Amino acid sequence: MTPAEIRDEILDILEDISPDEDLDNLDDEKAFRDQLELDSMDFLDIVMELRKRHRVQIPEEDYGNLASMHSTVTYLEPKMKDIVK
Amino acid sequence: MIAPNRAAELPDEQRIVITGLGLTSPNGNDWDSYRQALLEKRSGVKPYEIRYFGKTLAGICDFEQTRYQTRKDLRRGTRAGSVGVYCANEAIKHSGIDWENTNKSRVGIYVGVTEHGNVETENEIHVIKGFDYDTSCWSHHHNPRTVANNPAGEIALNMGITGPHYTIGAACAAGNAGIIQGAQMLRLGECDLAIAGGTSESIHTFGIFASFNSQNALATHETPEKASRPFDVDRNGIVVAEGGCLYTLERLSDAKVRGAEIYGELVGYAINTDATDFVLPNPERQAECIRMALDRAGLQADQIDIVSTHATGTSSGDSQECIALRNIFGQSQHTRINNTKSYIGHAMGAAGSLELAGNLPSFKDKTVHPTINVDQVDPDCHLEGLVINDPQESKRVDYILNNSFGMLGINSVVIISRF
Numbered sequence: 377m378t379p380a381e382i383r384d385e386i387l388d389i390l391e392d393i394s395p396d397e398d399l400d401n402l403d404d405e406k407a408f409r410d411q412l413e414l415d416s417m418d419f420l421d422i423v424m425e426l427r428k429r430h431r432v433q434i435p436e437e438d439y440g441n442l443a444s445m446h447s448t449v450t451y452l453e454p455k456m457k458d459i460v461k
Numbered sequence: 462m463i464a465p466n467r468a469a470e471l472p473d474e475q476r477i478v479i480t481g482l483g484l485t486s487p488n489g490n491d492w493d494s495y496r497q498a499l500l501e502k503r504s505g506v507k508p509y510e511i512r513y514f515g516k517t518l519a520g521i522c523d524f525e526q527t528r529y530q531t532r533k534d535l536r537r538g539t540r541a542g543s544v545g546v547y548c549a550n551e552a553i554k555h556s557g558i559d560w561e562n563t564n565k566s567r568v569g570i571y572v573g574v575t576e577h578g579n580v581e582t583e584n585e586i587h588v589i590k591g592f593d594y595d596t597s598c599w600s601h602h603h604n605p606r607t608v609a610n611n612p613a614g615e616i617a618l619n620m621g622i623t624g625p626h627y628t629i630g631a632a633c634a635a636g637n638a639g640i641i642q643g644a645q646m647l648r649l650g651e652c653d654l655a656i657a658g659g660t661s662e663s664i665h666t667f668g669i670f671a672s673f674n675s676q677n678a679l680a681t682h683e684t685p686e687k688a689s690r691p692f693d694v695d696r697n698g699i700v701v702a703e704g705g706c707l708y709t710l711e712r713l714s715d716a717k718v719r720g721a722e723i724y725g726e727l728v729g730y731a732i733n734t735d736a737t738d739f740v741l742p743n744p745e746r747q748a749e750c751i752r753m754a755l756d757r758a759g760l761q762a763d764q765i766d767i768v769s770t771h772a773t774g775t776s777s778g779d780s781q782e783c784i785a786l787r788n789i790f791g792q793s794q795h796t797r798i799n800n801t802k803s804y805i806g807h808a809m810g811a812a813g814s815l816e817l818a819g820n821l822p823s824f825k826d827k828t829v830h831p832t833i834n835v836d837q838v839d840p841d842c843h844l845e846g847l848v849i850n851d852p853q854e855s856k857r858v859d860y861i862l863n864n865s866f867g868m869l870g871i872n873s874v875v876i877i878s879r880f
Contacts, residue, residue, distance in 0.1 A: 395532035417537075420601045428588075428598050 377456045382449050385461075389425045393418050404445035426452070430459050467759035468728040468878065476713035477644040478880060480721040481558070482658075483551025484706040484818055485544060487520030487805045491551065495815075496822045498804065499830040500852055504686030505805045506700050512587065514667040514674075518685045520702025520806035521664060529619060539581060539606050540662035542615030544705035544811075545572055549616045549656050556709040557721065558654065569652030570613045570626035571642040572707070573635025573659030575809035575867065577628065578607035579666035612660050624652050632867025633771070634732070635659045636706065636813025637875050641730045643710045653715060658814035660705035669809075673699055676740070678775050680806075689807075690834035691772035691779050691800045692842040692849075699773045700806030706814035725821055725877040728860070729758025735870025742778055747785035747864070747872050754862065754874035755789075763793035764860055765876070767829055768846070769820045770800045771864040773807045780841035782864065787844065797855060798846045800832035813865030813873065823858045824879040 377385070383404075390399055390412070397412050408414050422442055426432040432455050434442070441451035468476050482492060487505025489495030498505070509519035526535055526543055529550040535543060549570070553560050585599050592598040605611065613626040625646070631638035636659030643657025663669050673679040680698040682688035689700040716723055731753035735743035755762060768790060772779040790796045801816040802808075808815050823829055831848045838849065858879065865873045 393533075393536075395536065413533075417601060424598070424600065428592070 377459050377461050379449050379453055381461050382452050382456050383445060385429070386422070386445060386448055389422055392425070393421045402445060407443045408445070430456060432456060468726055473714035473717065474712050475648055477647055477710055477727045478713050478716050479708050479724045479727070479821070479877070480711050480716050481552045481556025481709035482706060482724070482818055483548040483553070483555060484704070484815060485522045485524035485547055486704045486706070486808070486815055487522055487702050490522070490524040492555070492818060495819060499801065499819050500828065502831070502833050502850075503804070504689070504833070505702070506685045506688055508685055509664065511664070511667045511670060514670045517670050518680065518682070518688050518700050519664040520700060520704065520808060522703050534619070537602065538615045539611055540665050540703070541574065541577055541612035541660050544660045544662060544703065545612045545616045545707065546619045548658070548660065548705040548707040549620060552656060552707045552709050553620070558709065558719070563654065565621050566623045567653040568622045568624045569643065569646050569655045570616050570622060570624070571639045571646065571655060571657040572613040572616070572628045573631055573637070573639030573810050573813065574612055574628045575632050575635055575661060575663060577609055577612060579668050580662055581606040583666055583668060616656065631871050631873065632869060633807065633809055633812055634865045634867040634871045634873035635810040636815065636817070637730070637863060637865040637873035638732060638813070640708060640710070640727065640814060640875055641732060641873065643708070644727050644730070647710060647712050653711070655710040656707050657710050658705070658707040659810040659812070661703050661809040661811040663809045664701050664703045669701055673701065680774055687834050689774050689803050691770070691774045691803055691832060692838055692847065693835045694837045694839040696774045696776065696779065696839070698775055702806035702808040704805065704808040704811040704815055706811055706818045708814065723880040725824060726880045727875060728878045729754040729760065729876035730874060731757060732871065732873045735872065737870060740868055742781040742866055743870060744781045744784035744788070746870065747782060747866060748788045750872040750874050751785065751789050751862070751864070754876050758876045760860060760876065762789050763795055765790070765793065765796050765862045766855060766858045767820055767823055767861045768796060768798045769816050769861060769863040770798060771866045772800050773802055780839065782866070783842045783844055790846065793846065795857070796846045797829045797848050797853060798844050799829055799848045801830070803833045813863060816865070817861070817863040817875065817877065820861050820863070821877065823855070823861065827855050827858050829853045829855055
């Protein structure tokens, strides 16, 4: 998957997790928490969905990389580059 | 021996009254439409299909889930929680309580449930089956969704209630048990307002259908709305239903101060246990339970105007309850007897509170809704006062007695008086 495809996938997961939020104006550089009503259980949903959809394992010590869209895509790129969308 | 507790002789601080209610039933999402459906003999039983079990029948609710919850709330929580949130908000609105200025730490939530957690557990097992039972794909939401207090706790979260909240697990006697618990907590001064009753999400677990089916106790009928037929000679089992009914209960003294409209007073109640079988009822213990409730209210059987039966449409359950009813009400000329499951199916934890709500309007309209779908009364279910297929007018409706019984031999009875 390309970085753009990974971004689309994260957006799709966020739409599931936060169905009431408008994600059109999401700022990739800003922390998710500063823009969306997300708590720790929601972040675990991102981890869980990546595991279920793509068998991507994210160890707890790496959760900090999921702070913003930009940091998430950067972190996931090497893990997901061989996945065919 | 339960000491007589004649309500009228108690101080107002110990008298418990119903000041509001919110409900969702397979045939109505508010009190008026539900009552209207009962008087018009409108069933809420429909064809239904569920994972693994396949096609069956059920009582299905269609309340507006997003009236009080966001889509995210719905994703996070459970169906039982959602039913409870809807009913509790509707009840508060109906009660006319100044909610914004209510001290939320003095509100208690007491929700009767038959079971809780089966739906979510089945869902998760279904999910991990797709991952060769890899438990790392088991949701972190599973525990907060399946803890036994979930259906009450979601109400607290939604409404900012910080008083006590918990569920009362009492099989299919739970709806009455929730009301009784609420009343007891008010009398003890543990809260100033009780949101109490019962809820059911049971149609979303295939296990309940499969288990009743294996027990030869699941109703079938080519016409869905005729499947739930307590007391009929051709009844063949239970129609499982979802739903909820929560009341606002207050001490009479508090209700008077705020000028609340009062829909009835809880004048008698009792809970006891058969201690004889996992599933088969015991009419002696049921009769004892009814008698205890009458004693507590200081009433004779013939003072009861309407008996709302528990009967679920099973062969032995209905006839056993009828033995208990003949024992207590056999000489009561005036008492009328009906059944509400014939319309909505068996709403499990919600059954007791929903069935009571179906009858309470009789205090005003003096009409007794019938038990429907009785083509031929089973001789074992013969009851003098049974109201069959058409509503009956009554000169007097002062007392309603509501039966609700459950597996493991739990029996519950509440008696409500006109106020």
